[in-house]
Amino acid sequence: MREPLLFGEAPRARELPFLPLVAGPTPVEPLRAELGGTPLRAGLWQKRDDRASPLYGGNKVRRYEWVLADALDRGARTIVTAGGYASTQVTATILHATAQGLDVDAVLFDQPITSFAREALSTDAAAGGNLIDGRGYARTAWLVAKRMRAATRPYLLLPGASSPLPNLGYVDAMLELGEQVARGECPRPDRIVLPTGSGGTVVGLALGAALLGWSTVITAVRITEPYVTNRISLGALLFATRRRLDTLGVRGSKRLANARVEVDGRFLGEGYGFPTRETAAGMTLTAALIGQPGEPTYSGKGLAALAAWAEARPSEEILYWHTLSSTGRDAGATQRAAPVRLGPELRRVFAREPVA
Ligand SMILES: *Cc1c(COP(=O)(O)O)cnc(C)c1O
Numbered sequence: 155m156r157e158p159l160l161f162g163e164a165p166r167a168r169e170l171p172f173l174p175l176v177a178g179p180t181p182v183e184p185l186r187a188e189l190g191g192t193p194l195r196a197g198l199w200q201k202r203d204d205r206a207s208p209l210y211g212g213n214k215v216r217r218y219e220w221v222l223a224d225a226l227d228r229g230a231r232t233i234v235t236a237g238g239y240a241s242t243q244v245t246a247t248i249l250h251a252t253a254q255g256l257d258v259d260a261v262l263f264d265q266p267i268t269s270f271a272r273e274a275l276s277t278d279a280a281a282g283g284n285l286i287d288g289r290g291y292a293r294t295a296w297l298v299a300k301r302m303r304a305a306t307r308p309y310l311l312l313p314g315a316s317s318p319l320p321n322l323g324y325v326d327a328m329l330e331l332g333e334q335v336a337r338g339e340c341p342r343p344d345r346i347v348l349p350t351g352s353g354g355t356v357v358g359l360a361l362g363a364a365l366l367g368w369s370t371v372i373t374a375v376r377i378t379e380p381y382v383t384n385r386i387s388l389g390a391l392l393f394a395t396r397r398r399l400d401t402l403g404v405r406g407s408k409r410l411a412n413a414r415v416e417v418d419g420r421f422l423g424e425g426y427g428f429p430t431r432e433t434a435a436g437m438t439l440t441a442a443l444i445g446q447p448g449e450p451t452y453s454g455k456g457l458a459a460l461a462a463w464a465e466a467r468p469s470e471e472i473l474y475w476h477t478l479s480s481t482g483r484d485a486g487a488t489q490r491a492a493p494v495r496l497g498p499e500l501r502r503v504f505a506r507e508p509v510a
Pocket residue numbers: 212213214242243314316349350351352353354355356452453477478479
């Protein structure tokens with residue numbers, strides 16, 4: 155059974171409940187692909203967290219090793235969560251929590267309808283999630299509060315599921331990369347690029363890099379509105395997660411002050427979930443790299459940004475950290491009618507023409 159490398163850095167982390175969901179280190183590989191017929195340059199790498207779990211990979215699994223363990227430890231029976239129709243966090247919650255015998259109530263808010271949104275909704279419904287149509291953000295928040303009162307032994311997972319406890323998952327992931335670099339599987343990256351919403355992934359990686367004594371810059375490609383993802387919100391999350399590491403007895407905690415996150419806001423376009431001029435290329439890159447259809451919300455923007463950074467910084471070793479799952483997906487679902495298990499309210503998503 156995998157034991158977190160974090161236990162070696164922060165001894166009191168051993169006292170926390172932990173649920174191993176990631177089988178072992180995810181591969182780190184050269185990133186080789188073409189963009190518009192031209193090969194991307196050498197010196198690019200990819201960390202395959204798309205394969206973090208055969209059940210459903212992507213960047214939520216490592217957080218759930220801590221947060222679902224906490225929910226089970228507290229005797230929770232129902233996870234109450236929220237996200238957009240195409241939310242990977244909702245899908246990851248439903249697949250991983252139901253596998254632990256928990257019920258999931260997910261309130262879904264409106265976002266542009268894409269093929270991936272249909273795929274996600276089909277997967278969510280087939281896996282037995284209790285899906286509730288939230289429509290706007292305010293109504294979604296109200297319905298979440300309502301579910302928290304009505305559900306049996308509820309446990310709240312906010313959209314994105316980034317708080318200091320789950321963020322430990324990506325501190326640990328960075329230590330994993332540290333071992334891979336030490337083994338010579340790839341060079342120490344100058345920069346790590348990945349799409350960023352609630353910020354837990356970049357914050358964990360930045361703190362992990364600081365623990366390793368690396369000066370690697372973590373480039374957070376903004377995929378949500380600036381009021382959600384910005385230097386102040388990420389700074390606050392970084393600080394809170396650092397405090398958490400301190401309470402866990404992290405060695406040499408002064409090192410953590412060197413954590414570096416930079417926000418790249420150029421690829422958001424109209425907003426969360428909206429395709430842009432660059433996302434078509436980013437989606438093609440996703441498919442080439444992970445072997446599953448891309449989507450415009452996360453990897454479409456993240457990989458478009460990677461291509462831009464590769465060109466702008468020709469001498470840097472740049473690593474793209476995959477956040478989208480390549481496992482547990484039902485990509486064929488987009489071709490079919492609305493799944494029977496979807497309530498009438500959400501079925502209308504399948505009546506609209508996808509925008510990407
Ligand atoms: C959740 C998610 C993100 C954003 O990660 P945060 O830690 O919330 O910033 C990026 N890509 C994918 C595919 C995700 O599911």
